Amino acid sequence: RKEVEQDPGPFNVPEGATVAFNCTYSNSASQSFFWYRQDCRKEPKLLMSVYSSGNEDGRFTAQLNRASQYISLLIRDSKLSDSATYLCVVYNNDMRFGAGTRLTVKP
């Protein structure tokens, strides 16, 4: 079983849609959680950290459920520029990356 698992997608949504990505992790001792964004053929970049109480950054909301070892990312009012692969990242003495969920937002 992979340490960090994500639905690979792809998710194809129209502009303005709300889309949610899920991620599960296997190590219950994991300490910190992140979402990174990776555009096609580019390097990953930090989108947001995920805090225990949940956190929001504009149209993006991240949630953490430690009991279920589950992380989510919600994107509201999708834009064309949101098209990318979203990587779930879990930290436990080192960074563990999920394989990513690909999102395409269409006009």
Added chain:
Amino acid sequence: EAQVTQNPRYLITVTGKKLTVTCSQNMNHEYMSWYRQDPGLGLRQIYYSMNVEVTDKGDVPEGYKVSRKEKRNFPLILESPSPNQTSLYFCASSLLVAGALFSYNEQFFGPGTRLTVL
């Protein structure tokens, strides 16, 4: 501009021909790391370094070597490349706090090196 640079960006080589991929960062970060990214597998760590002259194996170190003689540079060496090392490689750097990879510190990635071994 704060950045991580890698060279070359693209490389096609043949089995057994030694190669080096350079990585350099200008942010004075102590921590540097190499990853490979393959479809369906995500980023997997090859080697990492907590500081000058301190390196350690990641998840997939076989067939790779690294060195950290200076804080800013962390080259990846493939002594005898094989086709299963065809991949997209990323170098990354991050701050350390109190000697440890601070859990909320962002990792900054280089632009990637696409390597093909024939």
